[in-house]
Amino acid sequence: MRRVRYEHSGGPEVLFLEKVPVPEPGLGELLVRAEAVGVTLPVVRKVREAREPIALGGEIAGEVVALGAGVTGYAIGDRVTGLVFGHGYADYAPLHTSMTSPIPDGASAVDAVALVRSGLVAYGALHAARPEPGEAALVTAAASGVGHLALQLAKLKGARRAVAAVSDVGKAGFVRALGADDVVTYDAESWGEPVDYALDAVGGALLKPAVAALAPHGRLVAYSSGGGTVEAYDLLVGAKSVTGFQLGLIARGQPETYERWRAELWELFLTGDLKAVVHGEFALEDAARAHAVIEGRANTGKVVLVP
Incomplete structure (x- = not known):
């Protein structure tokens, strides 16, 4: 082979x-x-x-x-x-x-690799943010394999406004078609109105503007392999918080939750509510x-x- x-x-x-x-x-x-x-x-x-x-x-x-x-x-x-x-x-x-x-019937192998693992990471990161209906959300790497699912899930879970952060303005049409209300590029001086929570898949130098984009008491979920640091003072002044998310811990320690998320993802996909x-x-x-x-x-x- x-x-x-x-x-x-x-x-x-x-x-x-x-x-x-x-x-x-x-x-x-x-x-x-x-x-x-x-x-x-x-x-x-x-x-x-x-x-x-x-x-x-x-x-x-x-x-x-x-x-x-x-x-x-x-x-x-x-x-x-x-x-x-x-x-x-x-x-x-x-x-x-x-x-x-x-x-499941009705899905291809390509559908499966586009949806399941990336969708579970997106779903888990969103769950870690503890979203409430009516809140504003920010998703970095919003056009990526995980990010484009996280963006849609945030809207499906009741985000009144979803901000998509992307590397290039040429991706704006793609993320808007998936539900983004606002689009910002990483190098923008301002990321617009503050958000209640952010899902960050990039890390590194992008952590600082992602934290800055949070409203007081805002929550950032970091699930990137890109590392990076957050200044404690930047959290202190707005009573903001950062939570790390790692899917493997859920798979090993909470298998029932893992299976429930997977079933929900397939249901959303097969009904057409979630596009992979x-x-x-x-x-x-x-x-x-x-x-x-x-x-x-x-x-x-x-x-x-x-x-």
């Missing part, structure tokens, strides 16, 4: 395609023939920054072709999606049942181009590999 790998850190150009044997599913694992693989910013960043090469994992979706020992509840031919911690940029990948869920937008579908051999789109902040929606 084909698999994408790299041997040293760098930009998208370090990725290459190799041929390797099809893996065998281990204990509690399914072997999935991948029909779609989600490309995420954390993985793109690790390719550039990690000291040692990592397996390119993430969301995958496709058809079960083999069962490992101890597997129950799944059968060959099932259509599933889930999170792979090993090699996921491949024709086939082993997927542990604890990280797997079925794809795909920026582009790239062949496996074009993984470098897919990474370049994300590194260049060019995507509007999810970037997907289609083996």
